[in-house]
Each structure stands twice: as structure tokens, then as C-alpha cells.
Amino acid sequence: xxxxxxxxxxxxxxxxxxxxxxxxxxxxxxxxxxxxxxxxxxxxxxxxxxxxxxxxxxxxxxxxxxxxxxxxxxxxxxxxxxxxxxxxxxxxxxxxxxxxxxxxxxxxxxxxxxxxxxxxxxxxxxxxxxxxxxxxxxxxxxxxxxxxxxxxxxxxxxxxxxxxxxxxxxxxxxxxxxxxxxxxxxxxxxxxxxxxxxxxxxxxxxxxxxxxxxxxxxxxxxxxxxxxxxxxxxxxxxxxxxxxxxxxxxxxxxxxxxxxxxxxxxxxxxxxxxxxxxxxxxxxxxxxxxxxxxxxxxxxxxxxxxxxxxxxxxxxxxxxxxxxxxxxxxxxxxxxxxxxxxxxxxxxxxxxxxxxxxxxxxxxxxxxxxxxxxxxxxxxxxxxxxxxxxxxxxxxxxxxxxxxxxxxxxxxxxxxxxxxxxxxxxxxxxxxx
Amino acid sequence: xxxxxxxxxxxxxxxxxxxxxxxxxxxxxxxxxxxxxxxxxxxxxxxxxxxxxxxxxxxxxxxxxxxxxxxxxxxxxxxxxxxxxxxxxxxxxxxxxxxxxxxxxxxxxxxxxxxxxxxxxxxxxxxxxxxxxxxxxxxxxxxxxxxxxxxxxxxxxxxxxxxxxxxxxxxxxxxxxxxxxxxxxxxxxxxxxxxxxxxxxxxxxxxxxxxxxxxxxxxxxxxxxxxxxxxxxxxxxxxxxxxxxxxxxxxxxxxxxxxxxxxxxxxxxxxxxxxxxxxxxxxxxxxxxxxxxxxxxxxxxxxxxxxxxxxxxxxxxxxxxxxxxxxxxxxxxxxxxxxxxxxxxxxxxxxxxxxxxxxxxxxxxxxxxxxxxxxxxxxxxxxxxxxxxxxxxxxxxxxxxxxxxxxxxxxxxxxxxxxxxxxxxxxxxxxxxxxxxxxxxxxxxxxxxxxxxxxxxxxxxx
Numbered sequence: 001x002x003x004x005x006x007x008x009x010x011x012x013x014x015x016x017x018x019x020x021x022x023x024x025x026x027x028x029x030x031x032x033x034x035x036x037x038x039x040x041x042x043x044x045x046x047x048x049x050x051x052x053x054x055x056x057x058x059x060x061x062x063x064x065x066x067x068x069x070x071x072x073x074x075x076x077x078x079x080x081x082x083x084x085x086x087x088x089x090x091x092x093x094x095x096x097x098x099x100x101x102x103x104x105x106x107x108x109x110x111x112x113x114x115x116x117x118x119x120x121x122x123x124x125x126x127x128x129x130x131x132x133x134x135x136x137x138x139x140x141x142x143x144x145x146x147x148x149x150x151x152x153x154x155x156x157x158x159x160x161x162x163x164x165x166x167x168x169x170x171x172x173x174x175x176x177x178x179x180x181x182x183x184x185x186x187x188x189x190x191x192x193x194x195x196x197x198x199x200x201x202x203x204x205x206x207x208x209x210x211x212x213x214x215x216x217x218x219x220x221x222x223x224x225x226x227x228x229x230x231x232x233x234x235x236x237x238x239x240x241x242x243x244x245x246x247x248x249x250x251x252x253x254x255x256x257x258x259x260x261x262x263x264x265x266x267x268x269x270x271x272x273x274x275x276x277x278x279x280x281x282x283x284x285x286x287x288x289x290x291x292x293x294x295x296x297x298x299x300x301x302x303x304x305x306x307x308x309x310x311x312x313x314x315x316x317x318x319x320x321x322x323x324x325x326x327x328x329x330x331x332x333x334x335x336x337x338x339x340x341x342x343x344x345x346x347x348x349x350x351x352x353x354x355x356x357x358x359x360x361x362x363x364x365x366x367x368x369x370x371x372x373x374x375x376x377x378x379x380x381x382x383x384x385x386x387x388x389x390x391x392x393x394x395x396x397x398x399x400x401x402x403x404x405x406x407x408x409x410x411x412x413x414x415x416x417x418x419x420x421x422x423x424x425x426x427x428x429x430x431x432x433x
Numbered sequence: 434x435x436x437x438x439x440x441x442x443x444x445x446x447x448x449x450x451x452x453x454x455x456x457x458x459x460x461x462x463x464x465x466x467x468x469x470x471x472x473x474x475x476x477x478x479x480x481x482x483x484x485x486x487x488x489x490x491x492x493x494x495x496x497x498x499x500x501x502x503x504x505x506x507x508x509x510x511x512x513x514x515x516x517x518x519x520x521x522x523x524x525x526x527x528x529x530x531x532x533x534x535x536x537x538x539x540x541x542x543x544x545x546x547x548x549x550x551x552x553x554x555x556x557x558x559x560x561x562x563x564x565x566x567x568x569x570x571x572x573x574x575x576x577x578x579x580x581x582x583x584x585x586x587x588x589x590x591x592x593x594x595x596x597x598x599x600x601x602x603x604x605x606x607x608x609x610x611x612x613x614x615x616x617x618x619x620x621x622x623x624x625x626x627x628x629x630x631x632x633x634x635x636x637x638x639x640x641x642x643x644x645x646x647x648x649x650x651x652x653x654x655x656x657x658x659x660x661x662x663x664x665x666x667x668x669x670x671x672x673x674x675x676x677x678x679x680x681x682x683x684x685x686x687x688x689x690x691x692x693x694x695x696x697x698x699x700x701x702x703x704x705x706x707x708x709x710x711x712x713x714x715x716x717x718x719x720x721x722x723x724x725x726x727x728x729x730x731x732x733x734x735x736x737x738x739x740x741x742x743x744x745x746x747x748x749x750x751x752x753x754x755x756x757x758x759x760x761x762x763x764x765x766x767x768x769x770x771x772x773x774x775x776x777x778x779x780x781x782x783x784x785x786x787x788x789x790x791x792x793x794x795x796x797x798x799x800x801x802x803x804x805x806x807x808x809x810x811x812x813x814x815x816x817x818x819x820x821x822x823x824x825x826x827x828x829x830x831x832x833x834x835x836x837x838x839x840x841x842x843x844x845x846x847x848x849x850x851x852x853x854x855x856x857x858x859x860x861x862x863x864x865x866x867x868x869x870x871x872x873x874x875x876x877x878x879x880x881x882x883x884x885x886x887x888x889x890x891x892x893x894x895x
Contacts, residue, residue: 029518033692036522039514040495042771043503046480061478063499074477081552083471111514115521135693135814138871168814170693175814212661243468244575245611247618323464324474359810363821365839367611367618370658372841372892374819376812392817394843394892396661432661432892 001065005149008072015076016052018089018150020280021045022321026142027111029118034134036118039111047071048321050089053079057086057304059324084324086304089150090313093284100271103184106161107143114141117165117190124194125169132198135175137167148282156278163188169197174207174389176200176377177357179222181273181415200356200377207391210380210433216352216407217395217429218345218381225419226361227371228332231399233418234366236290237327238305247367247400248296256296257403260337263291265300267315267330273415280325281317288314290332291403302327334421336409345408345425347384353431354379354386355395369399375431394432402426434588437501441485441508442592448512450487452529453592455508456728456770457483457501460585467559467578470567483507484770489515491524497771530754530761532593532731539599539725543630547582547602550631555580558606558634562643566610569647572654574613578643580606582631595730603628608643612650619656619838621649621805621823626865626876629719649805649823656824656838659891665800665828666842666889667793670861672803672822674879677783678868679809680818680846681711682879685738685746686764686776686870687753695816695846696744705742705850708786712737713748715763715779721865722779722877729765729774736762738781750776768873775871783881786856793855793885800828801891803842806864811846819843841892848888855885 005019022045029039048061049071058079060071118139125132143161148154164181165188177200178193235246248256257263267285269275278284281303289297301309302317302325318328346354357377364371373395380387410423438455445453459481466474484497485508494515496507518524559578566576582604589597605626612619623646627633668676684694691697696704715724715733724733729751737745747753750765753776766777794802802825809820821841826833862880 032688035524036492036518037524038493038495038773039518040497040773041507041510041514042484042496043498043500043507044771045499048478059474059476061476061480063481064479067479071478077552078475078477081465081472081556082475083467084473084475111510112517112521115518119521170814173815175693175812243577244613244618245620322478322480323476359812359817360808360819360821360841360843362810363808363819363841365620367620368839370839372819372821372839374810374817374841374843374892376815376817392844392890394661394819394841394890396841396892430661432890 002149002155004068008069009151012072016089016151017072018050019047020321021047021147023145024142026140027109027114028138028140029114031118031122031134031137034122036115039115041111046321048323049075050324051075051079052086055085055087056082057084058082061322084304087307089152090154090282090303091152092154095277095284096268098268098270098275098277098285101183101275102159103161105185106141106163109141114139121165121167121190121194124190125198128194128198129171129202132169132171132201135168135170137165139165148278150282154282156282158277160276162273165193167193167197169201171201172205174201174204176204179416183271183273187271204377204389207389210390210393210431212432214428214430216349216425216427217431218352218354218423218425220356220423221414221416221419221421223355223358224421224424225416227364227399228419229417230361230364231366231369231371233329236299238299238301239327241299242305242308245367247369251296252298254296255294256400257291257294258406259294261291261294261403261406262335264288264333265290265314265316265329266333269331272331274330274418279315279317280319281313283313283315283317285315285330300327300329329418331415331420332418334419336406339409339411342410342412342423345410346381346386349381350383352381353390354381358395364399371399372396396430396432405429434501437504438588438590441504442590444505445487445508445512446592450489450512452488453485454729455483455485455590456767457588458585458770460583462581462583463555464581465555465559465579467563469575470563472556472559482770485511486773487511487515488527490519491526492518492522493773495773527752528755529751530759532729532751532761534594535726535730536594536596539597541600541602543602544632545630547584547604547631558639562608562639565640566608566643566647569644570651572612572614572651573610573647575611577609589726589728589730591730597726597730601628602630604631604634606634606639606642608646610647610650612654614654617654619650619653621653622646623649624865626721627719628723652836653824653838656836659801659825659837659840661892663888663890665797666886666891667797667800667802667828668884668886669804670880670882671806671864673783673881673884674864675806675809675820677711677881678778678781678877678879679811679820680849681738682713682778682781683811684813684846685748687747687749687757688776689813690747691753691756694813699744702744703742704744704847705739705853707741708856709739709742709850709853710784711739712784713764713778713781717780717862720780720862720878724779727763727765727774728767729761731761731763731765733763733779748776748778750774766875768875772873775873777870777875778868778877780862780878782860782862782879783856783884785858785860785882787858788855790857790883793857793883794828794833795831796855797828798830801837801840802826802828802833803840816846817843818846842889843892844890849886852887852889853884854887857882857884
């Protein structure tokens with residue numbers, strides 16, 4: 001492959017080119033009502049080509065390697081119509097080694113092994129409570145071999161793997177779910193998934209309506225991740241900021257969160273679900289402080305958006321071979337000055353609600369941060385104890401206000417999507433019953 | 434390609450498969466995205482993909498690749514997967530409902546072939562939209578216009594002898610406008626998309642679509658936050674359509690109903706009033722969710738889900754229909770050859786009633802009129818749903834009053850179905866969207882008449 005690309009680069013000498021190739025192999029096993037129902041395997045290969053002509057970038061891609069010459073020609077034509085300013089591609093940098101993101105056991109996993117994970121998950125649910133059923137579960141294993149070659153002499157390759165799972169368990173008229181992601185087999189904690197899903201399903205029986213009131217809200221990191229994905233992440237995306245589509249524009253250096261709150265984006269975390277040595281532009285991964293003691297420090301950039309501000313990319317270029325690099329967070333680490341065990345957090349709450357699952361985060365207004373969630377799995381907290389499951393309640397608020405209302409962090413840190421955070425409690429939130 | 438497909442199907446049958454099908458798509462896709470007047474993304478690419486689904490006793494195996502030379506290897510993997518699941522799991526035999534064996538070449542006729550539309554013309558659609566969206570007011574601060582199209586050669590073949598080829602073309606055109614006044618920013622959008630050729634875009638006029646996006650964003654600058662609580666609501670057809678899709682449509686998908694949906698075991702039950710009539714119809718000409726054949730080679734059709742308050746039918750694929758001893762309703766759809774078909778809606782709507790909109794509003798003392806869809810979600814097992822709307826009006830003493838924005842409604846499906854006490858007399862089935870399910874997107878459309886719902890839980894920030 002590299003020989004073909006080198007030949008093409010020689011033929012188009014004078015036209016800066018970038019090639020991003022990906023060979024992604026993935027397998028999944030799905031279970032419905034306690035039975036493995038289907039499984040699939042897919043191979044997705046392709047190459048994306050970016051060309052710079054007169055300071056403008058055009059793009060093309062192909063899934064057919066034999067049509068790569070055509071793809072380059074098209075990218076050059078597209079560059080002539082494009083108004084995306086780009087003078088250059090990233091230069092060579094010394095890479096940092098990122099550990100724990102490749103597991104040969106995942107890349108070489110046989111279908112039978114993955115089926116076994118799915119069956120084990122069901123058995124562990126039954127161990128927790130024999131009347132709990134799997135309504136739906138999906139277990140996936142994937143591996144990617146990527147390369148990035150550009151006219152500046154960069155020629156990087158990477159191998160990453162990942163496993164992910166979701167389960168929705170049912171018990172009587174109640175359901176409970178769990179999600180899990182890990183870069184290695186060892187990190188893929190089925191016990192945790194089964195215990196959580198069974199516990200939520202069983203304890204969800206006997207839901208009661210509640211009255212509208214301001215109260216302390218305790219949020220699971222899955223819920224926080226879904227809220228952030230639709231509000232905070234787009235708001236720190238430099239492209240959105242530059243286009244005036246972020247309410248954080250112009251707020252660098254300002255206090256926007258609780259004094260004790262730090263938010264860090266880091267692509268270098270060992271075993272992180274979103275870790276990699278280099279990003280989609282070929283910029284090496286780094287650690288970027290987004291919020292330090294509540295003060296907004298930086299947005300996240302790819303090569304193109306950083307160039308617009310005369311800055312260096314933060315290594316947040318994202319995407320596959322079929323499109324130009326966009327911007328996405330890598331691993332987002334939340335830290336807070338005050339951390340307590342979950343029991344201690346609960347015991348300090350007189351009147352509150354613990355939210356494990358909520359629907360509707362994607363309807364949040366990403367600019368203003370306003371959201372309105374339907375609480376799908378929530379428990380009323382009275383005098384320091386979980387009292388009963390709630391029904392038909394909503395949690396309405398604003399994500400940027402939430403950042404200021406942090407009350408305490410739990411000690412159950414785990415990764416959900418991008419977010420590495422524990423359970424978090426927020427004071428004085430509005431619950432609509 | 435024809436012979437490679439046939440030999441792959443023959444090979445898995447020779448190994449003992451009960452059924453297999455192959456879908457392939459070879460497409461040319463163009464995307465142009467303009468942000469704030471500058472074309473920032475100009476992408477053209479070709480995508481090939483082929484997927485094979487193999488049924489062995491009670492288990493499916495599925496595999497896909499975008500390298501045709503790997504088809505026979507991938508077919509073998511699909512068979513191995515099916516067999517290994519069956520071995521470890523001993524699933525009950527899967528019965529597929531009978532389907533007509535169709536051999537057909539669908540040649541679409543378009544007034545303007547997308548292949549003949551020049552890059553210059555595509556760029557013009559964008560520039561006209563931008564000019565119109567920004568020209569309406571200095572308060573419009575940023576506008577994003579995107580255009581994409583694709584044309585493909587698709588093949589469906591199965592081991593029962595079906596062989597359907599088609600040459601679909603698709604375009605979509607989106608305009609997002611942001612209006613700003615002081616610190617306040619509001620966004621809105623409008624769009625146009627069709628499988629019936631580019632002429633629809635020319636007819637609807639890019640400039641008019643863009644103008645509508647900006648006008649909506651400007652309107653939101655004056656909107657207040659809505660109240661919270663339980664109240665009567667008038668749902669605009671777009672919002673009512675989303676309710677039908679999210680709350681009723683998903684729960685009536687037979688794959689959900691076969692596991693645990695709120696409609697499980699309720700066929701024939703009366704779950705609403707006489708005015709509750711809900712239809713899924715893939716055959717309405719030119720709609721976003723329309724198709725001739727689904728991705729199992731079954732003809733798209735009209736299915737009455739609710740009739741006079743009675744749950745009449747689920748939506749089926751061949752597998753779910755086989756499991757329940759009925760015929761497929763032609764709702765087995767896949768996002769692309771890289772996905773297995775699953776039960777999906779097409780064009781879903783609440784059928785019309787007999788009330789005038791004015792009459793419906795006049796009957797509300799304190800309530801809310803909700804319009805502009807912002808996304809929804811439903812738990813088909815528990816029966817709770819929620820979705821957001823872009824804007825609305827308060828209704829006070831039978832009159833539309835203040836403009837409000839960003840509200841959400843939520844509740845339990847069965848309660849809401851019983852609380853519909855007004856159904857409008859005009860049908861609007863135009864709300865085009867993409868429905869996500871099990872990680873797959875499908876183009877759908879939904880709608881209906883204006884609906885009035887009592888005792889709806891409305892969540893606002895006020």
C-alpha cells in the first residue's frame with residue numbers, strides 16, 4: 001500500500017496530499033430474551049485522500065483500493081471549489097507511547113469466544129437474581145489498523161482494539177441497564193454490568209410519582225456523559241466556537257464552573273477508550289486542561305481550526321476515512337476537590353433523587369445548555385437513604401449551571417464513552433413530578 | 434458480480450444453511466457543506482459494500498465487507514457464526530414467513546438525473562440558500578448550508594430465487610440558521626430530502642427553504658421559557674407525528690413486541706378512543722419513508738396499526754411474522770448492506786379526525802401548543818417516552834398567547850393514548866427524519882393531523 005501511495009505522491013509532486021487508511025474489523029453478538037439471537041462480523045476498509053491546492057483543501061475517499069488514483073484526482077478537483085483554508089499538513093513529531101489500547105486477544109477473537117461473553121453475562125445476571133431476564137444485550141469486539149501518510153514525510157501506523165457491551169435486564173414490570181467499554185479483554189468487566197443491571201431492574205419495582213421540587217440530584221456517569229455529549233462537548237469544540245455556535249466563546253480565563261472542578265481532555269490515558277498515539281490529522285495526542293479550578297482554560301482543536309487562530313492543535317482531530325477530520329474530545333477526565341464514598345454522599349442528603357438512566361439528552365440545546373430529561377430509572381432519597389423508585393418525573397436544567405452547582409464527587413470512577421468520572425451530586429436542581 | 438453472488442449463496446446452502454440473502458450497494462456520494470458563506474467541505478467518494486445473512490436452524494450469522502474479492506470468505510464466516518451460535522445455544526428453529534419470489538429490475542425514472550447535475554449547479558443550490566438565509570435580517574449571525582447526494586446500484590438476492598436490482602438516487606439539503614440578539618443565540622433549521630430525484634429541491638426552491646430556517650430562528654429570539662407541569666397540549670402535526678413514531682410506532686415493531694413492549698399480548702385490545710387510528714404506509718408516493726421493496730425483498734405496504742382505538746397489527750419483518758404466524762408487513766429494513774435488516778417503520782401517521790384546529794384551541798383553558806420537533810426517545814419496555822419541541826405557544830382561555838421555546842413532553846404511552854380528546858381534520862405527512870434503532874439509521878416520515886392531549890406532563894425550565 002505504502003508503495004502505491006509513494007508513487008502517487010511522486011506523480012502529484014507539488015500538491016500536498018494526505019492519506020488516511022483504515023482497516024476495521026468488528027464482531028458483535030446480540031441476545032434477546034435470554035437467547036443469543038444473532039451475531040455479525042464486518043470488514044470495513046477504505047482510504048481518505050485530502051489534497052491542498054492554492055491553500056484550499058478538497059477531499060475524496062474510496063473503499064476500492066484500485067480506484068485510489070481516481071480518488072486523488074477528485075480530491076484535487078474538489079480543492080478547487082473548496083474554501084476550506086489549509087496551507088499545510090502536520091509535521092513529524094516524536095510520538096508518546098500509549099499503553100493498554102491494543103489487545104491481540106481481541107483482534108484474534110473467534111466468534112465462539114464472543115458468544116461466550118454474551119452467555120456469561122446472562123448467567124451472571126441469573127446469579128444475582130434468578131428471575132432477572134436479559135431483554136436485550138449486545139457485546140462487541142473490534143480492532144482497527146490505521147495509517148496516516150502525508151507529503152511532509154509522516155508515515156504512522158496504529159493498532160487499537162476495544163470491547164463494548166450493553167444490557168437491558170427485566171424483572172417483573174421493571175427494567176435496568178448497564179453499559180461497559182474497555183480497550184482490553186481484562187478491562188471488560190462483565191461482573192459489574194450484571195450486578196448493576198440486575199440491581200436496577202429488581203429495585204425498580206413499585207415506582208411512585210413524586211411532587212415537583214428543588215432538591216439534590218445525584219447523577220450516574222452514564223447520564224452525565226449523555227448530557228455532556230449534547231452540550232459541553234460541542235461547546236468546547238473550536239470549530240463551533242469559531243462559528244459563534246458556542247456560548248463559551250470569549251470566556252477563556254473566566255470562572256464557569258465550581259472552584260473545585262477540573263476538566264481535562266487526554267488522549268494519552270493508559271487503557272482509555274478514546275486514547276491513541278496520534279489523531280486523524282497525524283497530530284500526536286496530548287493532555288489539555290479544559291477547566292482548571294472552574295476557570296475555562298482551552299477549547300479543543302484539530303489542525304485546521306488551530307491554524308485559524310495561530311495555535312497548535314490539541315490533537316482532537318476525529319473521524320474515519322470517509323470524511324475530513326472533525327473535532328471530538330478524547331478521554332474527558334472530571335476531577336473535584338471533594339470526594340466521598342457513595343454511602344457518605346447519600347447519607348448527607350435529606351431530600352434528593354438518584355438518576356441512573358434518563359432519556360432525552362439529545363434534545364438539549366447545545367448552545368444554551370438547557371436540557372429536559374425524562375427520568376427513566378431514578379430513586380427518591382429521603383433522610384440519607386434510597387426510599388423508592390420514581391415514575392414519570394423529569395429533570396430540567398442547564399448544563400453550564402450544573403458545572404457551578406457541583407456538590408460532591410463519588411469515588412466510583414469509571415469510563416462511560418468519553419467521560420472518566422464518578423457519580424456526581426448537584427445541589428438545588430429542579431425535578432418536575 | 435451476479436455470478437459471485439450466486440455462487441456464494443449456493444456455497445452456504447451446500448453447507449446446510451436454511452436460507453441466505455445477499456445485499457450489495459455500489460454508490461457515488463457527494464457532500465458539500467458551507468459554513469458562514471464558505472464551502473468548507475467538498476467530499477466525493479465511492480462506497481461499495483456487500484453483506485450476507487445466513488440462517489442455520491435457529492440462528493443468524495451475518496458478515497459484510499467492502500471488498501468484493503472477499504465475498505466467498507465472508508459468506509463462509511457468516512455461516513460459521515450461525516452454526517457456532519446454534520451449537521452453543523440450541524435456539525428454536527426460526528421460521529421465515531412466506532414471501533413472493535421476485536425477479537425484477539427497478540429502473541427509476543427521474544426528470545433530472547443526479548448524475549447530470551454539475552458541481553457548479555450543486556454549489557449554486559448552496560449559494561442561493563446562504564444568500565436568502567442571511568439576507569432576511571442582520572440578526573442572522575451564522576448559517577450552515579449542506580447538500581449531499583448519492584446514486585447507487587443495489588442488488589438483493591436470496592436463496593429462494595429472488596433477485597431485485599435497483600438504481601436509487603437520493604439528495605438532501607439542510608439549512609441551519611443562528612440568530613443572535615445580545616447574549617441570546619437561537620438556532621433553527623429547515624430541510625428537503627427525497628428519493629424521487631433532484632426536481633423536488635428545484636421545485637421547493639433552496640432560497641425558500643433557507644428563508645424558512647432563518648425566520649424560525651428569528652422568531653425564537655422572542656420566545657420565553659415554557660412553564661412546567663401537567664396541562665392540555667395541542668400537538669402540531671410534526672410533533673404529533675413524532676409522538677406516533679416514538680411512542681406508538683416503536684412499541685408496535687414486532688421485534689419489540691415479541692420481547693417485552695407495552696403492546697406485547699395486546700393485539701385486539703382497545704387501548705384508546707374511537708379517534709385513535711394509526712397507519713404505517715410505505716406506498717405513499719414520494720415520501721421520505723417510502724420504498725417499493727424492503728431489504729428482505731418484500732413489497733412495501735400499508736399497515737393499520739390502530740383502528741378505532743383497537744391495536745390491529747404489529748409491524749413485521751419475515752422473521753417476526755414467521756414467529757407469530759402472520760405475513761410480513763414489508764418493514765424489514767437495513768441502513769446499508771453492512772447491517773442486518775430489522776423491523777423499521779416507513780411513513781407513520783395518525784389518521785385524521787373531524788375537528789378544526791380553532792375549535793381544538795378554543796376548548797383549552799390553560800395549555801400549550803407545541804411545534805417543531807427536536808428529537809425524542811422511548812422506552813418501549815417500560816412505556817415512558819420523552820421528546821423535545823423547538824417552540825410553542827401558551828394557550829390561555831382558548832387563545833394562543835405567548836411564544837415559548839425548548840420544551841419537552843413526557844409520559845406513559847398508554848396514558849397518553851387514552852388522553853387524546855381532539856383529532857384534527859387535515860392530514861400533513863411531511864416530517865422527514867432519520868430514525869435510529871439498534872445502531873442503524875433509516876429514512877422515515879411521520880405526521881398526522883393536529884392532536885389535542887389532556888393531562889400531558891410538560892417540562893420547561895421556568
